[in-house]
Amino acid sequence: MSQTITIDPVTRLEGHGKITIHLNDQGEVENANFHVTQVRGFEKFSEGRPFYEMPSLMARICGICPVSHLIASAKACEAIMSVRIPHTAAQLRRMLNLAQMVQSHALSFFYLSSPDLLLGMESDPQTRHIFGVVGAKPELGRAGIALRRFGQHIIELLGNKRIHPGWVVPGGVTEPLASAKRDEILGMIPEAYANIELALRWYKQIAETFAPEIEVFANFASLYMGLINEDESIEFTDGALRLMGARGEIVADGITAAQFPEVIGEAVEPYSYTKFAYYKPLGYPDGSYRVGPLARLNIAKSMGTPMADGELSLFKQISDDGPVQSSFYYHYARLIDILHGIEKIEMILSDPLILDKHVRATAGVNRLEGAGQAEAPRGTLHHHYKVDENGLITWANLVIATGQNNNAMNKGVLQAAKHYVKDGKFTEGILNRVEAVVRTFDPCLSCSTHAFGQMPLAISLVSAEGEVVDRVVR
Amino acid sequence: MSTSVDVKTLLIDGQEVSARSGQTILEVAKENDIYIPTLCHLDGLSDVGACRLCVVEIKGNNKLFPACVTSVFEGMEVTTVTERLQKHRLTILEMLFAERNHICSVCVANGHCELQTLGQEQGLTHVRLPYRNPELPVDASHERFTLDHNRCIMCTRCVRVCAEIEGAHVWDVMGRGIDSMIISDLHEEWGKSSCTRCGKCVQVCPTGALFDKSKIGSDHPKYPDFLPNLNLMREAQ
Ligand code: SF4
Ligand code: SF4
Ligand code: FES
Numbered sequence: 001m002s003q004t005i006t007i008d009p010v011t012r013l014e015g016h017g018k019i020t021i022h023l024n025d026q027g028e029v030e031n032a033n034f035h036v037t038q039v040r041g042f043e044k045f046s047e048g049r050p051f052y053e054m055p056s057l058m059a060r061i062c063g064i065c066p067v068s069h070l071i072a073s074a075k076a077c078e079a080i081m082s083v084r085i086p087h088t089a090a091q092l093r094r095m096l097n098l099a100q101m102v103q104s105h106a107l108s109f110f111y112l113s114s115p116d117l118l119l120g121m122e123s124d125p126q127t128r129h130i131f132g133v134v135g136a137k138p139e140l141g142r143a144g145i146a147l148r149r150f151g152q153h154i155i156e157l158l159g160n161k162r163i164h165p166g167w168v169v170p171g172g173v174t175e176p177l178a179s180a181k182r183d184e185i186l187g188m189i190p191e192a193y194a195n196i197e198l199a200l201r202w203y204k205q206i207a208e209t210f211a212p213e214i215e216v217f218a219n220f221a222s223l224y225m226g227l228i229n230e231d232e233s234i235e236f237t238d239g240a241l242r243l244m245g246a247r248g249e250i251v252a253d254g255i256t257a258a259q260f261p262e263v264i265g266e267a268v269e270p271y272s273y274t275k276f277a278y279y280k281p282l283g284y285p286d287g288s289y290r291v292g293p294l295a296r297l298n299i300a301k302s303m304g305t306p307m308a309d310g311e312l313s314l315f316k317q318i319s320d321d322g323p324v325q326s327s328f329y330y331h332y333a334r335l336i337d338i339l340h341g342i343e344k345i346e347m348i349l350s351d352p353l354i355l356d357k358h359v360r361a362t363a364g365v366n367r368l369e370g371a372g373q374a375e376a377p378r379g380t381l382h383h384h385y386k387v388d389e390n391g392l393i394t395w396a397n398l399v400i401a402t403g404q405n406n407n408a409m410n411k412g413v414l415q416a417a418k419h420y421v422k423d424g425k426f427t428e429g430i431l432n433r434v435e436a437v438v439r440t441f442d443p444c445l446s447c448s449t450h451a452f453g454q455m456p457l458a459i460s461l462v463s464a465e466g467e468v469v470d471r472v473v474r
Numbered sequence: 475m476s477t478s479v480d481v482k483t484l485l486i487d488g489q490e491v492s493a494r495s496g497q498t499i500l501e502v503a504k505e506n507d508i509y510i511p512t513l514c515h516l517d518g519l520s521d522v523g524a525c526r527l528c529v530v531e532i533k534g535n536n537k538l539f540p541a542c543v544t545s546v547f548e549g550m551e552v553t554t555v556t557e558r559l560q561k562h563r564l565t566i567l568e569m570l571f572a573e574r575n576h577i578c579s580v581c582v583a584n585g586h587c588e589l590q591t592l593g594q595e596q597g598l599t600h601v602r603l604p605y606r607n608p609e610l611p612v613d614a615s616h617e618r619f620t621l622d623h624n625r626c627i628m629c630t631r632c633v634r635v636c637a638e639i640e641g642a643h644v645w646d647v648m649g650r651g652i653d654s655m656i657i658s659d660l661h662e663e664w665g666k667s668s669c670t671r672c673g674k675c676v677q678v679c680p681t682g683a684l685f686d687k688s689k690i691g692s693d694h695p696k697y698p699d700f701l702p703n704l705n706l707m708r709e710a711q
Contacts, residue, residue: 057580364617390615391614
């Protein structure tokens, strides 16, 4: 009985991501779709594997946010084991997740988006990348590179590996924190503050010049979802989910990982491999929501750290009625996230129990089903497993951030395409703007494979007769 | 009386060495610090010649001989490194990798696996054979240990240690050729078998096929060197 599972993103997707813009008889934009891959294969080939192997298996989904998968997966396993992990283990994981958020956001903001923001949407694509940024504004480029290294180095110190640390396991972590490592991380913090402050200052100077983009970059009402603590402060690793409505009203609160499948549904659209998550009581597409930095800042009352709280109150002033709606503000939210991450890491390291040796709980299979959730840099991540009585996986389902932002990305692309594509043609600058809308969400496809801030992306313009009238691939 | 009848003199890689009658080429080579790669052999267990990684050439004979089960004779001339041997060893390793499902990056044994180490040491850069990707079960029924058939290379070390050292003889081989499988008792689940939970099989397994559940995510080195010591102590009794 031999079988072959081939996962070939290149044949399944042209250039990893694809945008199709449909024109009507008058040559105006009628519809637009953004298509992206989702790693469904992982759910299939985890069947039959021991559940305690899942964190390291699932972390392979992504080279940028493996830590969030590790954590969501370990939490799902802990639900199966019915254990509560030691306090120190929870704190260490929280720190690991924050470090990953910092490095991932640094990649998104500085490497992928700052070229547009600094050099301009219409600037020469040949130099519109991080090296172009370093050339034009060295201190900004360097700050970004340093912040990325800050996050990566913490991951490396904690997990002994930069990309796929095996340190997070069902029940906690495998090794306690050594005091030398704590001191090393503490030593890196002042520089990290200086770098994020520089970036925040710069962002505030240039934000206004992007008023036209802010207007049309996925700027519409939607629901927002993310994790928060009981005191309504932002949370990345524990806590429960809150869903906020378009006017800032709380639609649902305290959603645990176990309740998630009751509340969130996944719809299928014929043009995309990715599912479209929605809030069940409102149905699809009305129940579509956004996740990630913008959503987290919208739903949280506070950041729980002093400097980030200062920034949060400025952020909240952007909109005087309810949540901040334009996805352009994902950029700003990302910077505030980073600031919070650094502050929080510092706080966690001063926890008197942080060097405690008790970091792992053990147990066998005590329940046949378990779910776990965490915030990945780009939004809520949900892992849900079923096992047999020996703990072998019989079924798995993952809901990732990109699936939850899918509807918003599609709407955002349509909004921008309608605004920019005028006479049935587009220029490189327009292509870049439409792409930049997608980039604000920092979806998973903008992953390690792409070089210097360019998303491997194909855009097709399709006439009312279904003919491809223009096409750009890069 | 002379004891010379019991002593054999032979050449291994041009080096003159002496041996006691009945010793294997592998034993003599080890005594003289001459390295021959092995996989199914383990000091302290009987030899079965299952993996054929230890093949050597003997002058005057065109066949290849497994060093772990070939006895020395007077005047023997053994060569352990030739292009032909290298090719065979590499092919064996490739076949082992292609036979079942080895995904080192997510394997408990990653970094502590004898198969993996041999692959690196023998310069295995890719597998030329098509992977068979068989669909194989995982036996996780035991409270403490797991058997993942996907990573088993049928070296039968577990069978031998359990029968010869522990005396429980839980493990055995079922089926033939490429379809053969390790089974516990009469093809019972491991958790329901007569296993004594001593863990010896886990320690001697060269790969990630047998592992300790609590070692997931941590380093999982194996400690097979307990065997010769255990044997020594038993002999002394
Ligand atoms: S048993 Fe060894 S060779 Fe096989 S997957 Fe594990 S580490 Fe790799
Ligand atoms: S389970 Fe391990 S020790 Fe037993 S035959 Fe397979 S590889 Fe060898
Ligand atoms: S070590 Fe000699 S045949 Fe395996």
